[in-house]
Each structure stands twice: as structure tokens, then as C-alpha cells.
Amino acid sequence: DIKGFVFDLDGVITDTSVLHGTAWHQLADYLGVAWSKELADGLKGISRMDSLEMILKAGGKENDYTPEQKVELAAKKNTNYVAEVDKMTPANILPGMKAFLDDIRDKGYLLSLASASKNAPRVLAKLELTDYFPEIVDPASLKHGKPDPEIYTKGAQLLNLDPAQCVGLEDAAAGVQAINAAGETSLGIGDATELGAADMVFADTSLVTLANIEKHMA
Ligand code: G6P
Ligand code: MG
Secondary structure, eight states: OOOEEEEOOBTTTBTHHHHHHHHHHHHHHHHTOOOOHHHHHHHTTOOHHHHHHHHHHHTTOTTSSOHHHHHHHHHHHHHHHHHHHTTOOGGGBOTTHHHHHHHHHHTTOEEEEOOOOTTHHHHHHHHTOGGGOSEEOOGGGOSSOTTSTHHHHHHHHTTTOOGGGEEEEESSHHHHHHHHHHTOEEEEESOTTTTTTSSEEESSGGGOOHHHHHHHHO
16 A cells, blocks of 8 residues: 655656756856757756766767866856745645645655755745655765666655555656656656656646546556
């Protein structure tokens, strides 16, 4: 039986995936790297430094910068991203997600957060959702990012649950792969072609309800 939910944040609880995308797009323009939907989708769920490497590789520029310069470039993107995050309010919670969080919490399910973002606590605070997530996997503690299962394995461990007792929620293909590899039930939010590996896919967050999940689990 399902006893817990392990949440991705960006693109699942709130549309920060758009803000991340815009900030990376700006940096790619600055670096002279062509932007594409494929590149944008591939960056979802990927850590800050790995995202920068992917962008540089896409432009054949991975050897053009020293490690110190790469840290500066990533910091530049983060400064732009954080400026956008600081404008956020609870109105930026994606449709239906507040109701879903209230419903599962009221029914006694356990919740944890498995976001690769070091800004996750800041985003939760802006959304006034900090209290919903006493258990947050610290992305700085990870040896491997998504699609490695580590972050989702830790998300279940924080709840003292077996992975088989958890549903993981993701908008990124790399995240769905991580959930599957961790042995949790994967719930994808977005394009069914992109998230085809998920156990269930919902087109948008307004469809994420316990009733709909139970229908798919039956
Ligand atoms: C999430 C987002 C990615 C982002 C990563 C790191 O996984 O989906 O787009 O790059 O977090 O975020 P951070 O806020 O630490 O730069
Ligand atoms: Mg995401």
C-alpha cells in the first residue's frame, strides 16, 4: 500500500521550471550557444553545474572555460533565477497542487521533497509550503544526480518507508527514470511521449488527485 509521496519541486509544485529555463536560455545566449526545446527539456531535473556542462557541450564549448569560470557562470545564472524566485507568492503554486497537498496530509500520508535544487527551501518559503515538507533531501549530500535513483531512495528513507510504499512525482524524464530505478511508483506530469517511462502520466497538475492515482494503481 502507498504510504508516502516523494515530490519533485520545479515543474511539479510550482512552475519554476519556466524560470530555470529562462535563466539558462539567457546564459546560453551570453555564451553564444544555440537554444532548443530539446536542450531545455534535457536540463529539467539536472543539477546546476551539470546543467551548465550540458549547455557548454551543446555548443562544443566545454573546454573553453576553467573550473573557476564555470562556477562564476553558474552563479550568474543563479543570481538571475533567484531574483525571479523572490517575486513569487503562493499564487505561483500550480493548479490543484495545494488541494492535493492538503488532501494527502489530512489523510495521513507522509511527504518528502526530492528536488535537485539548492534553492528549494527558498522556493517553498515563497509559496508558504515550508510546513508541508519537514523532510527534504539535501541535494548537496548526493553522489549522483537524476536519473540516478539516489535522491528518490533518500526521499523514501527520510519517511522510514520502503520505496514500494512511495509514489514519486516528476515533470522530467530524468526524474521519472530516477523514481523507477528507486523502485517507487512513478507519476509523470506533462507530455506522455516525453514521460513514457512513468507508471502513470497526467497532462497537468490539476489532474493529480488521490482518486485519479487510485484509478491508475487498481
Ligand atoms: C531542479 C530543476 C533544474 C535545476 C536544478 C538545480 O532539478 O529542475 O532545472 O537546474 O533543480 O537547481 P538550483 O536551484 O540548485 O540551481
Ligand atoms: Mg522538475
